Amino acid sequence: MMIHLHAYMQGTPVNIIAGSHVWVQDPQVCWIDGQVSKIIKGNDAEIEATNGNKVVAKLSNIYPKDTEAPPGGVDDMTKLSYLHEPGVLQNLKTRYELNEIYTYTGNILIAINPFQRLPHIYDLHMMQQYKGAPFGELSPHVFAVADVAYRAMINHDGKSNSILVSGESGAGKTETTKMLMRYLAFLGGRAVTEGRTVEQQVLESNPVLEAFGNAKTVRNNNSSRFGKFVEIQFDKSGRISGAAIRTYLLERSRVCQINDPERNYHCFYLLCAAPQEEIEKYKLGNPKTFHYLNQSKCYELDDINDSREYLATRRAMDIVGISQNEQEAIFRVVAAILHIGNIDFAKGREVDSSVPKDDKAKFHLKTTSELLMCDVRALEDALCKRVMITPEEVIKRSLDPQSAAISRDGLAKTIYCRLFDWLVNKINSSIGQDSNSKSLIGVLDIYGFESFKSNSFEQFCINFTNEKLQQHFNQATSKTMIST
């Protein structure tokens, strides 16, 4: 289950008596149904659960079960008799078992990750069916949501709209965003005359952004580690005239620090699996030899061939208009970051100073400077010394090996983030924005919330953003429920 359900948690006050059919919490299956056998002292209930267990629970923690609910569930949760967590979960589960991954709650669509390709629900025939169909007439679908946004724009004098895609990490937000964009491209696309159309370029930019902004996490082999807002611009007649991709808060810490069994950003592994001549050019080798990659034992992904993905990424770069020279420069920077991570430091001769630890560290320092085309002494100084500017003077202070390693990681993170921003700008300028467009449909693919034993500041920001969005969702949902 991949969605927040706090919105539904208020139980409807219903009189629970002996004989009532109810839901009660269960450590294995979350909620289990059963029948109340007796009420104890007016506060607790004894329940005979359907798995044969006898459970005693507080009356305030049990929820009435709708025994007359349709066996196939309902396609809009506002039709449920009881809007509480077990009722909602049961409805979604019932539908999921019938391969219905989409369910409405008023005008909000809930999607459950099918964890398998379902091409038949996204094909051209489906798109044609949803085109112009009144909302709610056909089965719940992500195309219906995009269709509403598009119709609102056409029928209300170019009204702009945004579609928000939110959920836990691995819930399927990015896949959903891609489907939304594909459908909008279907509605507003032009006949291909020459070269690539805007919509094709937007769709083709995904593999590039994913190579640099996605990574394997515990929950998701292709987790987006940045927020993305795609603006699709339309002209007066509803044709796509431009697009822009805005990205937010790329997870910087991943560049230097990864936990087992996660991976760093895909691009590092792709480059290590590049054709031999490129490996030699960038002085790369087995990913296990790089500190930024070998903190985790995971190097390969099931069903993904990094060599093939490398070539696919290069092709996608061609399509979005990144020249051969620019591609060279991009991968030089990626390789440089791997080499930076291998520059280890040892104590220097002076107190609290540091120098590259050994020949290996010197090799990586030199290779980094060659790849970044900068002076090797200046690079060493930048890592091993700190410049402090006071109103009186400029002080250059040596750093001990530990502080030098911190400044090395800081440099790697900054370079990587700048590279990512550069890529996004490049994609935007080659797709082209329409400065005359007055309508746009935005799709916000926000980073998924996560909660670990120990959470970083980045996690805090991500979760805070999601909480804010959740509040928006709750307000919208309660309004829908009140009005239905």
Ligand SMILES: Nc1ncnc2c1ncn2[C@@H]1O[C@H](COP(=O)(O)OP(=O)(O)OP(=O)(O)O)[C@@H](O)[C@H]1O
């Ligand atoms: N509609 C779908 N059809 C088929 N597979 C899906 C669908 N939605 C999700 N998946 C599968 O689930 C995986 C995770 O989905 P996705 O990357 O979209 O999650 P996410 O919510 O964007 O996660 P994160 O916040 O970590 O980026 C996908 O790689 C894909 O294999």
